[in-house]
Amino acid sequence: MIVLKFGGTSVATPESIASTLAIVKATETPALVVVSALGGITDLLVKATQQAAAQDEAWRESLEAIESRHLDTVRGLLPPQGQPAVVGKVKKDLNTLETLLEGSFLIGETTPKIQDKILSYGELLSSFIIASYYSGQGLQAGFRDSRKLIRTDNTYGNARVAEDNTYALVREALDGSPPIVVLPGFIGATPEGHTTTLGRGGSDYTAALYAAATGASELQIWTDVSGMYTANPRVVPQARPIAVISYEEAMELSHFGAKVLYPPTIRPVLQAGIPLSIRNTFDPKAPGTRIEASANGAGRTVRGISYVPEIGLLSLEGPGMVGIPGVSRRFFEVLSAERINVVLITQASSEHSLCAGIHEKDLARAASALDEAFAFERSKGEVKPVLVENGLSIVALVGDQMKHHQGLSGKMFSALGRNNVNIRAIAQGASERNISAVIASSDVKKALNTLHEEFFEERIKPLNLFIMGVGNVGSRLLAQIRNQQHYLSAQHRLQLRVVGISNSRKMVFAEDGLDLDQWERLLENGIPADPDAFYQTVRTLNLRNALFVDNTASESIAGGYARYLQGSIAVVTCNKIACSAAYGEYARLKGLARTYGVPFLFETNVGAGLPVIDTLKNLVLSGDRIHRIQAVLSGSLNYILNTYTGERPFVEIVKEAREEGYTEPDPRIDLSGVDVMRKILILARESGHGLELDDIGNRGFLPQGALEAPALEGFYEALQAGEPHFQALYNNATRGGKLLRFVAEFNAGKAWVGLEEVPEGHDFFSLKGSDNIVLFYTDRYREQPLVVKGAGAGAEVTASGIFADIIRAGKV
Numbered sequence: 001m002i003v004l005k006f007g008g009t010s011v012a013t014p015e016s017i018a019s020t021l022a023i024v025k026a027t028e029t030p031a032l033v034v035v036s037a038l039g040g041i042t043d044l045l046v047k048a049t050q051q052a053a054a055q056d057e058a059w060r061e062s063l064e065a066i067e068s069r070h071l072d073t074v075r076g077l078l079p080p081q082g083q084p085a086v087v088g089k090v091k092k093d094l095n096t097l098e099t100l101l102e103g104s105f106l107i108g109e110t111t112p113k114i115q116d117k118i119l120s121y122g123e124l125l126s127s128f129i130i131a132s133y134y135s136g137q138g139l140q141a142g143f144r145d146s147r148k149l150i151r152t153d154n155t156y157g158n159a160r161v162a163e164d165n166t167y168a169l170v171r172e173a174l175d176g177s178p179p180i181v182v183l184p185g186f187i188g189a190t191p192e193g194h195t196t197t198l199g200r201g202g203s204d205y206t207a208a209l210y211a212a213a214t215g216a217s218e219l220q221i222w223t224d225v226s227g228m229y230t231a232n233p234r235v236v237p238q239a240r241p242i243a244v245i246s247y248e249e250a251m252e253l254s255h256f257g258a259k260v261l262y263p264p265t266i267r268p269v270l271q272a273g274i275p276l277s278i279r280n281t282f283d284p285k286a287p288g289t290r291i292e293a294s295a296n297g298a299g300r301t302v303r304g305i306s307y308v309p310e311i312g313l314l315s316l317e318g319p320g321m322v323g324i325p326g327v328s329r330r331f332f333e334v335l336s337a338e339r340i341n342v343v344l345i346t347q348a349s350s351e352h353s354l355c356a357g358i359h360e361k362d363l364a365r366a367a368s369a370l371d372e373a374f375a376f377e378r379s380k381g382e383v384k385p386v387l388v389e390n391g392l393s394i395v396a397l398v399g400d401q402m403k404h405h406q407g408l409s410g411k412m413f414s415a416l417g418r419n420n421v422n423i424r425a426i427a428q429g430a431s432e433r434n435i436s437a438v439i440a441s442s443d444v445k446k447a448l449n450t451l452h453e454e455f456f457e458e459r460i461k462p463l464n465l466f467i468m469g470v471g472n473v474g475s476r477l478l479a480q481i482r483n484q485q486h487y488l489s490a491q492h493r494l495q496l497r498v499v500g501i502s503n504s505r506k507m508v509f510a511e512d513g514l515d516l517d518q519w520e521r522l523l524e525n526g527i528p529a530d531p532d533a534f535y536q537t538v539r540t541l542n543l544r545n546a547l548f549v550d551n552t553a554s555e556s557i558a559g560g561y562a563r564y565l566q567g568s569i570a571v572v573t574c575n576k577i578a579c580s581a582a583y584g585e586y587a588r589l590k591g592l593a594r595t596y597g598v599p600f601l602f603e604t605n606v607g608a609g610l611p612v613i614d615t616l617k618n619l620v621l622s623g624d625r626i627h628r629i630q631a632v633l634s635g636s637l638n639y640i641l642n643t644y645t646g647e648r649p650f651v652e653i654v655k656e657a658r659e660e661g662y663t664e665p666d667p668r669i670d671l672s673g674v675d676v677m678r679k680i681l682i683l684a685r686e687s688g689h690g691l692e693l694d695d696i697g698n699r700g701f702l703p704q705g706a707l708e709a710p711a712l713e714g715f716y717e718a719l720q721a722g723e724p725h726f727q728a729l730y731n732n733a734t735r736g737g738k739l740l741r742f743v744a745e746f747n748a749g750k751a752w753v754g755l756e757e758v759p760e761g762h763d764f765f766s767l768k769g770s771d772n773i774v775l776f777y778t779d780r781y782r783e784q785p786l787v788v789k790g791a792g793a794g795a796e797v798t799a800s801g802i803f804a805d806i807i808r809a810g811k812v
């Protein structure tokens with residue numbers, strides 16, 4: 001014997017009922033098929049009853065809707081010649097239903113007993129129609145009325161089943177029945193024959209009773225999802241069905257949104273050791289979830305993640321609670337007297353406070369009852385008024401095997417912490433089957449996805465990027481990300497999603513990631529740019545593994561890093577302003593990154609894509625000490641000084657460097673030496689020296705007045721006018737066989753930058769194009785420095801340096 005149960009969604013339409021036929025045809029026989037009312041009918045029956053009891057004439061419309069749903073179903077399923085007999089019986093039942101509703105309407109009330117009778121027609125009609133349909137399709141199928149088989153007490157609405165009595169009746173009644181018997185779920189009857197209903201999850205319970213009574217080989221619950229999922233798939237799209245789960249785990253997980261099963265109802269089959277599976281009527285090939293009395297040892301430690309929304313916390317606190325027996329008893333007695341369900345309890349061993357999580361709707365009632373009960377202690381200052389917090393939810397890891405593994409709660413809380421999810425309360429019972437955390441409801445989506453990723457997704461980790469600045473560097477970065485997306489997800493399990501983009505005019509967001517083939521068009525059609533609104537959107541979207549990338553040269557954007565870091569959002573930047581601002585600001589940002597455990601990376605601040613800062617960090621981390629740094633750190637100046645021979649005007653070459661993307665957006669920052677000052681300052685700071693920009697000497701080489709011009713055009717004119725000055729500099733150097741280099745030096749705690757003539761054989765002499773070079777002299781590299789050399793400017797190499805920082809941040 002096998003028992004199949006089809007829920008309301010599986011029998012909602014003629015098409016879905018046809019799907020059940022295919023499943024029943026393929027199943028072994030003998031089989032019992034338990035069905036719910038056609039989807040939506042029970043709600044309509046409840047509505048009609050309430051309307052009738054309220055003497056609202058609209059009950060007739062509800063009844064008409066009920067009638068037409070059933071008659072349409074008959075017409076949709078049965079051939080014309082088979083319809084009259086079935087329609088006749090359906091109409092007869094509908095007439096009785098009408099009489100019952102009419103009665104309620106006339107008296108102006110209903111009772112639980114009448115309500116049960118009315119509700120029973122949902123299942124009675126569906127099972128009869130389906131049995132008729134099956135037999136018309138060549139199955140040897142019959143119908144039995146569950147009211148004759150399931151014996152209950154008279155607790156109408158939630159009747160208790162006399163199981164032994166029921167089992168005997170079932171065995172007797174089914175003896176000699178056809179291979180397939182269709183039965184209504186949810187209903188039973190008292191010994192006197194009065195109709196009753198079985199309460200929440202009633203049809204599952206009916207099916208479990210039939211399976212236990214007949215000693216079935218399996219109970220299959222057919223629904224519209226492919227089993228119990230690792231998390232609610234509506235919140236966590238990557239959630240997947242759990243293959244095998246224990247009864248206890250199913251109980252714990254049953255809290256989660258999509259209520260596939262109400263586990264208490266399946267107790268009879270588990271007691272009888274009958275396996276149960278949850279299957280999808282609309283995807284019958286999917287294996288679904290198998291629930292076993294004990295699935296110990298099989299599969300993972302964490303079986304699923306559940307959550308309970310709309311939770312409030314009550315905290316009772318005060319010095320008068322310490323060491324006084326009976327406080328918690330009174331606390332819970334008050335809640336119990338108010339019939340308030342307690343969902344979660346915590347008390348610290350200091351005994352100074354007691355905290356309970358309850359459903360939000362009960363919060364105000366609970367608080368006033370508790371305040372009243374502890375009024376005396378409050379008046380003496382022994383306890384404080386009850387603290388009430390709402391807007392909370394519980395997220396929980398569930399798994400029988402968790403108790404055998406240390407480190408799971410550590411992993412859970414650090415994953416949540418990394419993503420800025422604040423934990424308000426924690427509970428873990430000694431069974432260790434469930435670790436629960438109370439968090440803000442606004443964090444639930446992020447928390448569930450984070451935990452799912454941590455415990456179930458060995459596959460792909462998403463990185464959610466918010467990119468500010470899409471000029472030379474930013475646009476190259478987007479192109480590189482687009483080209484590399486596939487490789488990263490295939491080879492490194494990283495899914496890069498660009499969720500937000502802004503330039504100084506427009507910004508655009510897409511939670512699932514912008515299409516990088518058309519980001520220009522999307523941005524152009526975006527909303528007006530506003531860095532504060534950008535930040536607010538990042539916070540509102542509240543995505544895990546979020547990264548803010550700054551490709552601007554803007555001071556105000558750099559001024560916003562702190563708020564991102566405080567929100568546990570990593571910051572990657574090629575903008576040098578923050579790290580070369582006042583030392584206090586630099587140190588504050590690094591401190592925030594440490595405090596919030598989130599990366600703050602700026603490798604491209606020095607040497608563009610070259611690994612200069614990373615090399616320096618590794619030297620310092622491994623205990624080396626930096627004595628001296630000698631470097632050429634300006635790609636644009638090196639390009640200009642390498643290209644200038646006195647033949648073409650100096651200013652023309654400056655403009656060329658700008659067009660090549662070597663200079664800052666404002667080339668005066670390069671030509672004045674400020675860019676190089678910033679870079680050597682950052683290297684000095686990373687070496688452990690708290691220098692300020694003003695401490696750095698600058699032997700500039702521009703003609704007088706060039707930097708005083710208020711606008712770029714005036715600056716270019718001054719360079720033009722200063723051509724003889726540049727020629728003289730060039731000639732002086734080359735006359736002695738030397739070359740001009742703009743160098744930077746840090747030595748014994750001091751730093752300076754300036755133009756120098758370097759002779760042949762010098763490390764800087766052969767430096768080509770826009771190359772940079774950095775020589776580190778340290779404890780370990782005393783005579784022969786550690787050298788980093790290569791292209792030190794250009795949008796492409798800079799973008800690749802930012803990209804490397806993004807990956808570094810993503811792998812943390």
Ligand SMILES: NC(=O)c1ccc[n+]([C@@H]2O[C@H](COP(=O)([O-])OP(=O)(O)OC[C@H]3O[C@@H](n4cnc5c(N)ncnc54)[C@H](O)[C@@H]3O)[C@@H](O)[C@H]2O)c1
Pocket residue numbers: 468469470471472473474502503504505529531551552553554556557574575576604605608635661662663664665792793794795798
């Ligand atoms: N070019 C290089 O070789 C190189 C190397 C290392 C670092 N960098 C740094 O890269 C950064 C960008 O350089 P670029 O050449 O791409 O500049 P760019 O002028 O081409 O692009 C700057 C981008 O930032 C946007 N922007 C500016 N101010 C903004 C604001 N307040 N709000 C929003 N968006 C704003 C602009 O609209 C533009 O999209 C600079 O900080 C520079 O120091 C460049």
Ligand SMILES: N[C@@H](CCO)C(=O)O
Pocket residue numbers: 604605606607608633634635636637662663664670675792793794
């Ligand atoms: N403008 C910078 C870009 C790299 O930071 C330079 O010329 O080196």
